[in-house]
Amino acid sequence: MELSFLRPLYTEGAPVASVYLDTTRAVPDADERIATRWRTARRTLAEHGADEATLEALDATVGGVPDLPGPQGEALFAADGRLLGVFTLTEPPAADRALWAPVPDPLLLAFDRDHQVPHVVVAVDREGADVEGYPAAAHEPAFRRTFNGSTLHITRVRAGAEAQASFHRRTVNVWSENTEQAAQDVRAAVDAVGAQVALVAGDPKAFGLLRDHLEPLPASLVKVGGGRTDAQSRAALREAADAALHEISAESHREALRQLEEALAGGRALQGIPAVKEALAEGRVDTLFMAPPEGIWDVPLFASERNPRALATDRAALGNDPTVFEAPAPLLLLRAAVLGDASFSEILPPTECTDGVAALLRY
Structure with a gap:
């Protein structure tokens, strides 16, 4: 799956609000349920430092698609008082989520979109x-x-x-x-x-x-x-x-994973966070493969606003750059893939990769 649709979410130097909500309309009192979920998410964002202008930008949009039957979810992203993107999910998130961080969190969106076929x-x-x-x-x-x-x-x-x-x-x-x-x-x-x-x-x-x-x-x-x-x-x-x-x-996923396994055996692919982050920094990644990130969510990496593809496990490795920040590894790996024009595909059982991450290489 191409990742170009995520590019507008990455703004320079601005923290980003990322929100995932269950916006299913095919239930009684749907409006009130969605409003309650959003109030909880809004409060979480405010407690973590989100500015009022950004919260108001989300206020004006949150709510899902009124006429869509069956379950649905919504992913919203905003920064600097403006909306960066709103996406309908084919399934509600397992739990509502609100994150205020130096980078957006489009992981659930990427996994959802990866299973959709134009x-x-x-x-x-x-x-x-x-x-x-x-x-x-x-x-x-x-x-x-x-x-x-x-x-x-x-x-x-x-x-x-x-x-x-x-x-x-x-x-x-x-x-x-x-x-x-x-x-x-x-x-x-x-x-x-x-x-x-x-x-x-x-x-x-x-x-x-x-x-x-x-x-x-x-x-x-x-x-x-x-x-x-x-x-x-x-x-x-x-x-x-x-x-x-x-x-x-x-x-399509079975075929992609078959190609990955062949490439790993032939040295045309890498697995594990250390190897994949280096390949992303060098612009060598054709496709980033990732399992749902529960197991590596707490693994931190360091990144720079000046060079968003450069990733490190140690802050000192990025020098005296004052824009260096820390964030969960999955978010930074995905950002590097988006900005490096790589594709994305989910790792599905029974395929397993070190750290739940692999990369098919361009060269």
Whole structure:
């Protein structure tokens, strides 16, 4: 997963407020529950030195997505009286969290986003298609287009041999023309959201024609259940799409971890905080791998505002730089990866790495 979306969270010389809240709306008294959680988090931030302007910037935004069904969470970041970023989480945090620190804490956000897949959902039939494009972790489509083409001669009819063949040719031509337009919409959606996969449901014949019109496509094409005919078919499509996305994400992680294990065996990867921090400082890390940081949260590292990729286990190693500060290792490793244009992937069982950290190297 690319980490560029986290860059705006890193501001020079300013402490950052990081907040994670359960903002699930599908419960009774959701507004009051969320308000209570935020008051507790706000008080924690104030007690640790957060300025009122920054707290007011969060006041104006906190609350989650009102119309989103099911569980959800929210990650918010602010500094110097301005909002740095607000993100909806696909699952609530295990516990609400509020941190006022020299660096932001986007770890839970990174793990949540790492399992999301930018995708396109297509419901196609002989008349056209409904096409929706979803960026990673989006709850609403960023791209939406519906096409209904010609219905003339869309159904094959019984007739004499010559007439029947003529009608069949017209039917196939209409199907092909309709799916050609639908294919253009799918390509536009894939480009708009950087989709890795297009999930297609509906008429088998139309699917085959659509597939032919889409070759080649930079995203994988996957057939799923459901359709576009009625609400029940559309609900079945969403359920099938979610199941397919879960498996696609799981397979992607399995492949990434397989490559990591091969690279570790071949000397093209490193593991453990000491080795990984040095590779990050040298700009050699292609992908930072990290397990959920419970086990290394208390491991401190030192960093500098002047050189954010330089990390040390001893303050003296960074010289007389007055901007040196101490923070938990996971936060500083992730910051160095973001600012070094590295990617990110979670370490999942049964794979284990020293300190729960590894790095696939660029060179």
